Amino acid sequence: MMGWLLLLAIALVTALLLWRTGYPRKLWTIPATALMLGAAGYAWQGSPGLAGHPVAAERQRGQVDPDLVALRDAMFGRFNFAYSYFVAADAMTRVGAPGQATNVMIGAVRKAPQDGALWTGLGLALAEHDGMQVSPASRFAFERAMTLWPQHPGPPFFLGLALIREGKFAEARPWWAKAVALTPEKASYRDELLVRLFLLDRLLEAKAKQDGAATQPAPSPKP
Helix, strand or coil: HHHHHHHHHHHHHHHHHHCCCCCHHHHHHHHHHHHHHHHHHHHHHHHHHHCHHHHHHHHHCCCCCHHHHHHHHHHHHCCCCCCCCHHHHHHHHHHHCCHHHHHHHHHHEEEEEECCCCCCHHHHHHHHHHCCCCCHHHHHHHHHHHHCCCCCCHHHHHHHHHHHHHHCCEEEEEEHHHHHHHCCCCCHHHHHHHHHHHHHHHHHHHHHHHHHHCCCCCCCCCC
């Protein structure tokens, strides 16, 4: 219960901050989406009995977040070689066939082994296929993407996203910070990355406070 109260407090503080700083109202859906993602990940992490259960992983399949698709398109471009494979993999995910989505991306990197966007897509597909976990194969794909495109923010961002979906918020934070650092100042998606990083930091702060309160010794009873 305390965790949900903290998340509610974060949401209220975020809304107040956005209002006081004059953040455009038409873009408020961006931080709202990011906060919902963090809340979902927190709920998953807060239920260790369900996190490794195959039924829980199955519920995540068949869902493709349109906001993340738009962000991916902004980062990697549309109507190019990689885009057609992303569309095909998304279609497989929507029909509940993550294995086929992974096969689509494997075929893609075989045809274009120097394309960092495709290796990033493979890393994300493997993580989703493996029950929302960054498996060794998934991490290899992400690392390959970052080796090929070391100055592109896409690979570290989506690695961070995969880690957040796994519930590893602290481990995801450096990757999202790196993605922001690599993003050009005038990039259309920079503000969205900044908002997501801001909300992740608030979530980590709230969790640290909660953990600190939980570890404090109880006061000694009065004689």
